[in-house]
Amino acid sequence: MFQVNRSENRLRKLEEKRFADLQLREREHLQEWLANQPDTLGEELLIIQKEFDGFADTRERLDLLALDKDGHLVVIENKLDDSGRDVAWQALKYTAYVSSLTKAQIIDIYQHYLDRFCGGGNAVQSICDFLEVDELDEVVLNPGNDQRLMFIAANFRKEVTSTVLWLREHRIDARCFKVVPYGFGEELFVDIQQVIPTPEAADFMIGMTEKTAEEKNWHDTMRQRQRFHEVYWNRVIGHLNTKDATKYKDLSSSRNHWLSIPSPLENTHFSLVLQKRHIRAELFLAWPTREETELVFNRFCARQAEIEGKFGQLLEWIKPEKKRTARIQLSKSSDPYSDEVVDEIADWLVNTYCELETALRGALNEISESRLSAEYGES
Known part of the structure; x- marks a missing residue:
């Protein structure tokens, strides 16, 4: 990434940083950035919970849970400098857990989020506003097995990228976003780019997936x-x-x-x-x-x-x-x-x-x- 010095008509390279070197932490920083600005992931998302732990018989927590504009649940898993080997397995478990959530449960989860982190609000009305409908009876939340997964990290291990590509071949919407911090003097910049699938290849990959499914x-x-x-x-x-x-x-x-x-x-x-x-x-x-x-x-x-x-x-x-x-x-x-x-x-x-x-x-x-x-x- 470069800064443009317009007066001198020159580029100045920004220095790529590591989250660890900047003493930035996953939950306190990256998670908060995404929770408050989810459209950095390339689309409109409604964050309905963070550190969600409402799973029966387990103490596990998923990082962020969101709704997309079609009412699908989106599981968002964040890592910092390295994705680790097990993030795909963790996200798959969480996705399986949330696949059974009903509309009433989703509303309840979001209401708790609003009360705890946003100073209150009406979950039903907020979801209606986000989905652009008059009544929530008009839509289905969390339909079928159409839950989605998003992985965020500075670097992805092969175990993760291979799993994500395999999931996409089987018509599961899994995506990887590379997040890299850059320094410029005292200022800090963050670049977030979708790398799997690349935005340019997304439509093509969807078409190929549909063709493969048809075959x-x-x-x-x-x-x-x-x-x-x-x-x-x-x-x-x-x-x-x-x-x-x-x-x-x-x-x-x-x-x-x-x-x-x-x-x-x-x-x-x-x-x-x-x-x-x-x-x-x-x-x-x-x-x-x-x-x-x-x-x-x-x-x-x-x-x-x-x-x-x-x-x-x-x-x-x-x-x-x-x-x-x-x-x-x-x-x-x-x-x-x-x-x-x-x-x-x-x-x-x-x-x-x-x-x-x-x-x-x-x-x-x-x-x-x-x-x-x-x-x-x-x-």
Whole structure:
């Protein structure tokens, strides 16, 4: 930090000091500075208690307890020249302790603070004024698990910074502020800077945290879906075995959203499929080339009227132009992951597949035999 001498157009470096060398103490000095000027921490805060010790079965005291403009509790832990190794653990304990405080308890804590340190006042009205509301019934104080942590020190040990960064990755609002005293003659200056996250990076880090949380939620959902699929397809296989225990004895469950069932024609299989908004039973064609798939698909299409007549209703005949796959299917709008229709969907899939397999059986066998005949005829 520098002083500007405007008359000489020169800078003069201020001398960085240690709190200990200046005989400044944590509670008597730093804590009082912050309690009386909390906006030095970069935002509007309402200090509601200092040296708070209202924890059951413990004599521990947190340095400062505050409310932010959203009604969240903020635990502020102060150190001087060195953060020490245990400050993060202490603050986490205190945050856990205050996480259960109710609105009535917060008002009572603040009222005691006003009476003891501020010459009295109305806690409810002061909180309303701070939050800019007419009635305290309009807001929630200390919602959920959204308590915040602030660490103040001249230097932070790695144990502390690593913990704070880890907490932020898990969407806990923890911040570090570096406070450094400077001397200039008989005058004393204090510089307080947010270092984790830096103000410039705060929005970016919030965005990255939200992105990470979104990805984690997606992965958690996918793992749940995979477990659901495995259990569900076992149930479907059980239904199939009641139809023909010999035919489906080798079927095994899957963690995918589809269950494959062999067909007599190579490069072709039946599938039972669960999608987010629909279910379907299908014959799936996937030959080595797009031309081969199209050739076989057209042979099925030539018997469309016969197949749909046996099936009893119209089917969906799907051949994407640029893909080497094709499908003959029947789909139904439904939410397969709803507990209310799990058995209903299993019955529909099994019955629809069985009817589809029966309707396609003749065409499958004929196309399979004709391809074998052509292959052996050429040899």
